[in-house]
Amino acid sequence: MAFIQQNQQAVIEVSVIIPVFNAADTLSSLITNILSETRIAIELIIVNDGSTDGTGSIIQGMRDGRIILIEQENQGVYAARNAALAIHRGEWVIFLDADDDAEEGFIFARWQTAIKTQADVVIFNAWRTGAGTSRAAVHTKQPYGHSLSGHEWIRHCVTQREWPHYLWLQIVRSSYAKGNALHFQTGKSHKDILWTLDLAVANGRFYLSDLKDYTYRINAASITHRHDYYDVRAQSYIDVVAEIIRLAELKSNKAVSLFLYRHALREARHFLGLYRNHVHNRPALKADFSRRISKVSLARGISSISDVFFLVKLWVKLS
Incomplete structure (x- = not known):
């Protein structure tokens, strides 16, 4: 595994983690959005999981001291996230996907919500869209504007039959994740369900926000289909x-x-x-x-x- 860190900062408020695999055509827009944030100290950890399309070269060509690049052989998205978790230094952590879009200033808005609500985990909302489909909210049955324990949230989600496990909905307090030894289980699919469940089982303080700051694009050509x-x-x-x-x-x-x-x-x-x-x-x-x-x-x-x-x-x- 190759590890490139561009710069060291004394205090990092938010770590943004993005695993990438052959994302040369989609990554630049999201990175530009993230790096436009100057109101809080961030680090952007990109894990290049064995790309063969020049993704790594594109990232190395971006001259910003907040970028940390991890180069590894292809091991899958969950191993990539674990590699970033192991070295991240932010007080909060956000997971994103390389091919989606986010609102300008979304990192700062999420951080403000997390600080204001004193939560361990904040779950936001998002838009879901795809070819031939109209835009719709990712979830609709959450107790927006309320704080509750992880166990209370499990009971609510199961009762309502709505389990918003998408990682890009979350901002997580790093000390909460580290204190409960949370990590991603190995595998190729659906382990975000278990990560989110582990967050809730640890029974910290959850806050639910209806802020839709992210757009998830359904890709019919993706590997999952x-x-x-x-x-x-x-x-x-x-x-x-x-x-x-x-x-x-x-x-x-x-x-x-x-x-x-x-x-x-x-x-x-x-x-x-x-x-x-x-x-x-x-x-x-x-x-x-x-x-x-x-x-x-x-x-x-x-x-x-x-x-x-x-x-x-x-x-x-x-x-």
């Missing part, structure tokens, strides 16, 4: 469901265990959707799901007749 990637996604959902159940079974999470089981059952629906319609290696996925996830554990998440019918359908498909 490729047919040869569906098996990877299905496997990742097995990982997610198994980990949520493990968290539910910890004594320290007794206050939210029921809601974690319900959340696991919800994520199992996503697995079944892929398994029924898209995956190629059904025998391997079926065997792994059955080995790692028990019927009893999933049944603990039942809260409606619909859940009962879903579980019956799931086990019929996997039997």
Whole structure:
């Protein structure tokens, strides 16, 4: 791994972390936006995860002392974020994607909200857009303008069936993440669900803001929509469901265990959707799901007749 740090600053208020892979065509606009911020001290950590399109050269050509570039062989987006987390120095941390857009001054606005509310984690809103679709809010059922504990937020999200796990919605207090030894689990997909869950299980102070300062662009050509990637996604959902159940079974999470089981059952629906319609290696996925996830554990998440019918359908498909 190659590591290039352009400059050292005594106090960094916000670390912005962006993993990139072959982002030469999209990265410049977002970086320019970020580096226009001069009201607070920031560092921009870009992890070039084995790009082959000259992304690294573009970043190295940007002469700004706030840029930190990590060059590594391709290991995946979560390993890239972990590499940045290990060296970041900011009091707060923001995760972004290279191909999205943000409002001018959004870092300062997020930082102000976090300081004012004395939160450990602030969850913002965003716009979702894509080819042929109108702009829509990423989430609509959050308790905007309110502070609540992580466990209260879990209960709210599970009850409302809205789990805003997107990393680019968050600003996180670094001492909270470090104090709870939070990091991204390895894998290729859906581990942002677990990162956000770990943030909430640690039961810090959450604040929800309806500020839509970010635009998430749905890319139909992205890897997550490729047919040869569906098996990877299905496997990742097995990982997610198994980990949520493990968290539910910890004594320290007794206050939210029921809601974690319900959340696991919800994520199992996503697995079944892929398994029924898209995956190629059904025998391997079926065997792994059955080995790692028990019927009893999933049944603990039942809260409606619909859940009962879903579980019956799931086990019929996997039997």
